[in-house]
Amino acid sequence: MSRAVRIEQTGGPEQLKLVDVSVGEPGPGQIRIRHKAVGLNFIDVYHRTGLYSLPLPLQIGMEASGIVEAVGPGVTHLKPGDRAAYASQPPGSYCEVRVMPAMTVCKLPDAIDFDTGAAMMLKGLTAQYLLKRTQPQGGLKPGDHVLFHAAAGGVGLIACQWAKVLGLQLIGTAGSDEKCKLAKEHGAAHVINYAKEDFKERVKEITGGKGVKVVYDSVGKDTWDKSLDCLQPLGLMASFGNASGPVPPFAPGILGAKGSLYVTRQTLFTHIATRENTQSMADELFEVVASGKVKIRIDQRYPLEQVQQAHRDLEARKTTGSTILTL
Structure with missing residues (x-):
């Protein structure tokens, strides 16, 4: 028993x-x-x-x-x-x-x-497949900026550290100053408290207006639209969760208008x-x-x-x- x-x-x-x-x-x-x-x-x-x-x-x-x-x-x-x-x-x-x-x-x-x-x-296996197997066109190279939502969570803190090992400039978001501090201590190059700041504007500021190559998003509904606006042309939106609720349906045409973006919905078990x-x-x-x-x-x-x-x-x-x- x-x-x-x-x-x-x-x-x-x-x-x-x-x-x-x-x-x-x-x-x-x-x-x-x-x-x-x-x-x-x-x-x-x-x-x-x-x-x-x-x-x-x-x-x-x-x-x-x-x-x-x-x-x-x-x-x-x-x-x-x-x-x-x-x-x-x-x-x-x-x-x-x-x-x-x-x-x-x-x-x-x-x-x-x-x-x-x-x-x-x-x-940990989720962080591995995101950073090593779920990559934008041309891959990721040391110095590249990536945006990672919920950076102080279980996957996020592992990803912050692993991204630093890989030489990536990880921009982590979290919902409080304490969580942002935690992400920073674990290797995030930049942190954004989305309860106080507009993360889209901060990402543009951090990247000199270029945006990031990839967004890793387990939050879903609350972060989706602005995340698309954080991407460089041909950037990758990698969704892997729905903590705030599922992403509502959207017209694929907006991906073209925002820079011929790629979107993927990943699961570990694949x-x-x-x-x-x-x-x-x-x-x-x-x-x-x-x-x-x-x-x-x-x-x-x-x-x-x-x-x-x-x-x-x-x-x-x-x-x-x-x-x-x-x-």
């Missing part, structure tokens, strides 16, 4: 119920893992509210770390006793023990502790659809974290039974860095 968080219907944090579930043996291509820590992400809110629709009842959560207890037929990259961490479909990480597909589960290097492993996989891609991306993440060049900041820890409060704080934008559930 395992304690697990499940929803019977979509809605607010009160729908998150702690229940006991039976956990069986892993089948072909599966493992059973006993979690040490569980990561919290905004996609969990989308699953809970139904913005991203999934069959109910649903056990939620997308990342965790722990010890492999058993492996099913065909699993060769993991064995019982291995330290492991993952960002993975299907949801279900808010629990003590689970059986799950092995494909996107990676061995966790000894240099990285379980809390860090749980806090870094989904957010990038980690194969074992080879997952491992390659994870290896880069493990290397940059183990080296100390990118530090995973865990600012909130909640016991599993306080998962409702964790979701309330996440939605109220009270959190910074990464958040984990402890077991």
Whole structure:
């Protein structure tokens, strides 16, 4: 048996119920893992509210770390006793023990502790595919300006540090002076408090009127229109979330009028659809974290039974860095 968080219907944090579930043996291509820590992400809110629709009842959560207890037929990259961490479909990480597909589960290097492993996989792999695999025409080179919204969040703080390693001039936005200070301390070249300043005007000022090559946006509705105006001609608008709500429909013609812009909507799970891609991306993440060049900041820890409060704080934008559930 395992304690697990499940929803019977979509809605607010009160729908998150702690229940006991039976956990069986892993089948072909599966493992059973006993979690040490569980990561919290905004996609969990989308699953809970139904913005991203999934069959109910649903056990939620997308990342965790722990010890492999058993492996099913065909699993060769993991064995019982291995330290492991993952960002993975299907949801279900808010629990003590689970059986799950092995494909996107990676061995966790000894240099990285379980809390860090749980806090870094989904957010760190997201930062990796954004900065290294989601690039504008001609790619990104040292000295290039990029705009990153929600720069003090879990993905944002990793991206600030990684962008600095790559030599990029990351302009980070956040909703308070404290969050801006945090992004700056983690490597953002410039920060903008969008609660006080017009980020479009500040971006133009910072870049000498040129704009940025790419905007990385997990906020959605509230930042979309001005973000397009921050781009250079042929620039790339990379959407990867909807924290303020989904982007409303727009006429493609405006992309031409604003400089023949590119728009893409990215998801991590397209990038980690194969074992080879997952491992390659994870290896880069493990290397940059183990080296100390990118530090995973865990600012909130909640016991599993306080998962409702964790979701309330996440939605109220009270959190910074990464958040984990402890077991």
